[in-house]
Amino acid sequence: MLVLSNITKTFGGVxxxxxxxxxxxxxxxxxxxxxxxSGKTTLLDVxxxxxxxxxxxxxxxxxxxxxxxxxxxxxxxxxTFQIPRIFSRMTVKENLMVxxxxxxxxxxxxxxxxLSRLADEYASNLSGGQQKxxxxxxxxxxxxxxxxxxxxxxxxxxxxxxxxxxxxxxLNSEKKIAFLIVEHNLAALFKVCHxxxxxxxxxxxxxxxxxxxxxxxxxIKAYMGE
Amino acid sequence: MIPGISSSIFLNLLFNGxxxxxxxxxxxxxxxxxxxxTRLVNFAHSILMVSAMYFSYYIWSVLGVEPFLxxxxxxxxxxxxxxxxYRFLIKFVVDQSFSSQVLATLGLFLIIQYGIVMLWxxxxxxxxxxxxxxxxxFDGVFISLPHLLTFLTTLAISFxxxxxxxxxxxxxxxxxxxxDPEAAKxxxxxxNYIYSISLGLGTGLAAVAGNMLAMSYSIDPYIADVxxxxxxVVIIMxxxxxxxxxxxxxxxIGMLEVFTAFFFLPLLKxxxxxxxxxxxLIFKPEGLLSRRLRA
Numbered sequence: 087m088l089v090l091s092n093i094t095k096t097f098g099g100v101x102x103x104x105x106x107x108x109x110x111x112x113x114x115x116x117x118x119x120x121x122x123x124s125g126k127t128t129l130l131d132v133x134x135x136x137x138x139x140x141x142x143x144x145x146x147x148x149x150x151x152x153x154x155x156x157x158x159x160x161x162x163x164x165x166t167f168q169i170p171r172i173f174s175r176m177t178v179k180e181n182l183m184v185x186x187x188x189x190x191x192x193x194x195x196x197x198x199x200x201l202s203r204l205a206d207e208y209a210s211n212l213s214g215g216q217q218k219x220x221x222x223x224x225x226x227x228x229x230x231x232x233x234x235x236x237x238x239x240x241x242x243x244x245x246x247x248x249x250x251x252x253x254x255x256x257l258n259s260e261k262k263i264a265f266l267i268v269e270h271n272l273a274a275l276f277k278v279c280h281x282x283x284x285x286x287x288x289x290x291x292x293x294x295x296x297x298x299x300x301x302x303x304x305x306i307k308a309y310m311g312e
Numbered sequence: 313m314i315p316g317i318s319s320s321i322f323l324n325l326l327f328n329g330x331x332x333x334x335x336x337x338x339x340x341x342x343x344x345x346x347x348x349x350t351r352l353v354n355f356a357h358s359i360l361m362v363s364a365m366y367f368s369y370y371i372w373s374v375l376g377v378e379p380f381l382x383x384x385x386x387x388x389x390x391x392x393x394x395x396x397x398y399r400f401l402i403k404f405v406v407d408q409s410f411s412s413q414v415l416a417t418l419g420l421f422l423i424i425q426y427g428i429v430m431l432w433x434x435x436x437x438x439x440x441x442x443x444x445x446x447x448x449x450f451d452g453v454f455i456s457l458p459h460l461l462t463f464l465t466t467l468a469i470s471f472x473x474x475x476x477x478x479x480x481x482x483x484x485x486x487x488x489x490x491x492d493p494e495a496a497k498x499x500x501x502x503x504n505y506i507y508s509i510s511l512g513l514g515t516g517l518a519a520v521a522g523n524m525l526a527m528s529y530s531i532d533p534y535i536a537d538v539x540x541x542x543x544x545v546v547i548i549m550x551x552x553x554x555x556x557x558x559x560x561x562x563x564x565i566g567m568l569e570v571f572t573a574f575f576f577l578p579l580l581k582x583x584x585x586x587x588x589x590x591x592x593l594i595f596k597p598e599g600l601l602s603r604r605l606r607a
Contacts, residue, residue, distance in 0.1 A: 134498060135497075136494070155502075156498060157497045157500050157501055158500075160500040164498075171495035172495075173487070173488050173491045173492065174491070175487070175491060176484070184484045184485060184496070185499050227499075228500060
C-alpha cells in the first residue's frame with residue numbers, strides 16, 4: 087500500500103534520512119523506532135508532504151505522491167504530532183468538525199476515544215493525554231488508509247496509553263487501517279505493533295518482529311546502549 | 313452623562329460616535345480577519361475601501377443608485393477583487409519576510425491610489441443623493457438616515473460574519489487555518505484557498521465600509537491615508553487577529569474621535585486614539601480582549 091523507495095532528505099549538509107526504503111501493507115501496524123535524531127519524524131514529514139525528499143519516491147496504492155501537496159495526501163494519510171496540534175480555541179467537537187460537518191460521526195469518534203462527555207469543552211482545557219486522544223480522533227474523521235503517529239504515548243498516563251492502544255488495535259482489526267508509529271516507549275509499542283523498523287543516523291538498521299528487533303545486537307548498540 | 317452639556321448634545325455626539333465607530337469596526341474587522349488568518353499586514357486595505365467609495369459614486373452618478381442599495385453588488389464584487397489580489401500578488405509574498413509583504417501591499421496601495429487620481433483627479437466628490445438629506449429629529453437629537461443605516465448594517469454584518477465563522481465548514485476552516493496552518497493542511501484544508509477567501513472577505517468588509525462612508529463623507533483619494541493609520545490602531549487595540557476585539561476597538565476609537573473633536577480640538581481627534589493605543593500597548597500589549605474571546 088505505502089511504498090518508500092530510496093528516500094533521502096538533507097538539511098544543509100546534514101543528512102536526516104539516507105536512502106530509506108520500506109513498505110507498509112494494508113492493515114499493517116508498524117513501529118518506527120530509533121535514537122533521537124535518527125530521522126524518524128523527518129520521514130513522517132516526508133510521507134505527509136511537509137518535506138520534499140531530495141531523492142526517492144513515496145507511493146500510495148501505486149500512485150506517486152511526490153508532487154501531491156499535504157492537504158491532498160491528507161485524504162488518505164492521517165497524521166498526529168509529538169506535541170498535539172489541536173485547535174485550542176475551538177471546542178472538542180468543533181476540532182473534529184473542521185474536517186467534516188458531520189456531528190454524528192464526530193460524536194461517535196469521541197465516544198470511541200472516551201471524550202464524548204467533553205465534546206463541548208474548549209480543547210485548551212484538556213489534559214495533554216486527552217489532547218492526544220482528541221488529535222487522534224480528529225485524524226480518524228478523514229477516514230485514512232494509514233495513520234502516521236509521532237510519539238503517541240509520550241507524556242501520557244498509563245490508563246490513557248491503554249485506551250489509545252485499545253483504539254488503535256480495534257481500528258486496525260475492524261477497518262484494516264494501517265499505522266506507522268514512532269515511539270520511544272517500547273513496552274507499549276511492542277504490545278500493539280506487528281513489525282518494527284529501526285532507524286539510526288537516517289538509515290534503516292533493522293526490520294522485523296518486535297521480538298527479533300529487541301534481540302538485534304545492532305539495534306541494542308544503536309538504540310538502547312550497550 | 314457628562315456635566316456641562318445637555319443630554320441632546322451628548323446623544324448627538326454618541327450617535328455620531330456610533331456612525332464613525334461602525335466604519336472603523338468594519339474596516340478593522342476586515343483587516344484583522346486577513347491578518348489573523350494569513351499573518352499578512354495589508355497596507356492596501358484602506359485604499360480598497362476608498363475604491364468602493366468611488367465605485368459607489370460612479371454608479372450613483374451614472375445610474376442614480378443609492379450607495380446603500382449597492383451593498384449586495386459591491387460586497388461580492390470586492391470579495392472577488394480581494395480573492396484575485398491574493399491569487400495574483402499576495403500568494404507570492406505570504407510566506408516571505410515582513411518587508412516583502414510591506415513592499416507588495418504598499419505598492420498596491422500606491423498603484424490603486426494613483427490609478428484613482430488618473431481616472432478622477434484629486435478633486436473631491438460627493439454623493440448628493442436624496443437619502444443623504446433625510447434626518448430624524450427627536451427632542452434636539454438628530455440622526456441622519458445614512459448614519460443609522462451604517463450602524464444597523466455594521467451590526468448585521470458583524471453578527472452574520474461571526475455566525476459564518478462559527479458554524480459553517482469554510483468558517484471553521486478559516487479559524488483552523490488561523491490557529492495552525494500546518495495542522496489545517498493535514499486535515500485536508502487547502503490553506504491557499506482559505507487565505508484567498510479571507511482576503512476576499514476582508515476586502516468585502518472594506519467595500520461595505522466604503523459604501524456606507526460614501527453616503528456621508530466627501531470622496532477623495534487621500535482619505536485612505538488617515539483610514540490606513542486608524543485601521544491599524546483599531547486592530548492593534550483590539551488584539552491583532554481578534555475579530556470581536558476589532559469591532560469593539562472600532563467603536564471605542566469612533567467615540568473617542570467624536571468626543572475629542574467636540575471637547576478639545578478637532579485637530580486632536582486622531583491624536584487621542586493614538587495616545588490611548590500607546591497606553592494600552594504598555595499595560596495590555598496583547599490588545600483589549602483575551603484570547604478566549606477570539607472568533
